[in-house]
Amino acid sequence: MKERIEMCLSGSGGQGLILAGIILAEAAGIYDGKEAVQTQSYGPEARGGASRSEVIVSNNTIDYPKVIKPDILLALTQTACDKYAKNLNKDGILVADSTLVTEIPTISNKIYLFPIAETAQEKFATKLVTNIISLGIIVGLTAVVSQEAIQKAVRSKVPVKAKEVNEKALLLGLSIAKDLKAKKQGSN
Amino acid sequence: MKERIEMCLSGSGGQGLILAGIILAEAAGIYDGKEAVQTQSYGPEARGGASRSEVIVSNNTIDYPKVIKPDILLALTQTACDKYAKNLNKDGILVADSTLVTEIPTISNKIYLFPIAETAQEKFATKLVTNIISLGIIVGLTAVVSQEAIQKAVRSKVPVKAKEVNEKALLLGLSIAKDLKAKKQGSN
Numbered sequence: 001m002k003e004r005i006e007m008c009l010s011g012s013g014g015q016g017l018i019l020a021g022i023i024l025a026e027a028a029g030i031y032d033g034k035e036a037v038q039t040q041s042y043g044p045e046a047r048g049g050a051s052r053s054e055v056i057v058s059n060n061t062i063d064y065p066k067v068i069k070p071d072i073l074l075a076l077t078q079t080a081c082d083k084y085a086k087n088l089n090k091d092g093i094l095v096a097d098s099t100l101v102t103e104i105p106t107i108s109n110k111i112y113l114f115p116i117a118e119t120a121q122e123k124f125a126t127k128l129v130t131n132i133i134s135l136g137i138i139v140g141l142t143a144v145v146s147q148e149a150i151q152k153a154v155r156s157k158v159p160v161k162a163k164e165v166n167e168k169a170l171l172l173g174l175s176i177a178k179d180l181k182a183k184k185q186g187s188n
Numbered sequence: 189m190k191e192r193i194e195m196c197l198s199g200s201g202g203q204g205l206i207l208a209g210i211i212l213a214e215a216a217g218i219y220d221g222k223e224a225v226q227t228q229s230y231g232p233e234a235r236g237g238a239s240r241s242e243v244i245v246s247n248n249t250i251d252y253p254k255v256i257k258p259d260i261l262l263a264l265t266q267t268a269c270d271k272y273a274k275n276l277n278k279d280g281i282l283v284a285d286s287t288l289v290t291e292i293p294t295i296s297n298k299i300y301l302f303p304i305a306e307t308a309q310e311k312f313a314t315k316l317v318t319n320i321i322s323l324g325i326i327v328g329l330t331a332v333v334s335q336e337a338i339q340k341a342v343r344s345k346v347p348v349k350a351k352e353v354n355e356k357a358l359l360l361g362l363s364i365a366k367d368l369k370a371k372k373q374g375s376n
Contacts, residue, residue, distance in 0.1 A: 040225070
């Protein structure tokens with residue numbers, strides 16, 4: 001894996017992207033023994049309802065904590081996808097919600113589409129776990145952190161009474177990633 | 189007020205410093221109409237139990253999102269105070285928990301001491317609001333964000349069932365700041 005991995009989790013406020021970023025960074029920095037920085041920015045876009053959580057994972061000290069060209073982009077709204085997909089690293093991957101993001105940009109990167117929020121609602125009767133299913137998909141596709149680490153980080157960061165549903169949501173995300181990968185390989 | 193204000197909220201994991209940083213950044217970036225960036229880093233120190241949440245507030249775009257010389261430092265453990273107080277900007281202020289930080293470094297900056305965690309336990313029967321009392325003290329002392337903005341941000345970010353206690357904790361922090369200021373002026 002690359003020395004420094006830049007990730008951008010983008011969508012709208014209320015989709016739990018900040019918590020998702022923190023969980024990812026803790027998985028890397030606390031449980032996988034790497035360096036991790038997690039950032040959110042607030043300005044005109046946040047006042048308009050947009051949300052963007054950045055995570056950088058590295059084997060070495062992270063001097064510059066800003067994401068420039070994400071290696072991994074999660075887009076949970078069309079606006080977010082339109083805005084950030086063009087910055088993706090050329091070998092980067094885009095994970096987008098196929099119901100919320102209907103116009104996929106014509107980029108050469110690896111694109112994985114799945115109705116994440118819809119599946120959260122169907123399987124768990126709440127869209128609140130969309131963020132955790134997304135984490136499962138990202139980790140399953142990229143192995144940016146270990147499955148053990150992400151499981152520990154989810155357990156430590158979600159509220160006690162929501163632990164079980166979030167653990168199941170993470171496992172579902174990991175299994176979705178497996179299917180998406182198999183499908184991609186079949187189509188090549 | 190300065191164009192760019194750098195803040196560092198430091199202590200140990202479990203003291204709610206990440207949430208406090210997010211609340212402060214949202215107060216500035218969403219409710220006060222400024223630019224704000226909030227960051228946490230995870231590495232060997234975080235694995236040892238330390239926690240540090242950074243917030244930068246500015247009237248303009250924030251190009252470099254890392255805190256170099258904090259204008260405001262909150263220290264909720266001795267280790268954190270020992271480590272970060274020396275980086276304080278020369279006009280910066282240090283807010284430290286007077287029970288948890290017993291050795292105050294010999295710096296020329298403005299120092300405000302208060303038994304924050306102990307007061308949280310006494311007044312609200314829980315140390316969980318130490319972070320929100322601390323926010324009240326910081327905002328009351330520095331006006332880095334407006335009181336209206338911090339109140340809105342607290343309301344929007346804490347769990348519904350803990351809203352009332354956190355709102356009270358914030359008001360207590362603001363009133364502690366008033367006393368600390370009066371005391372400081374009296375001693376000059």
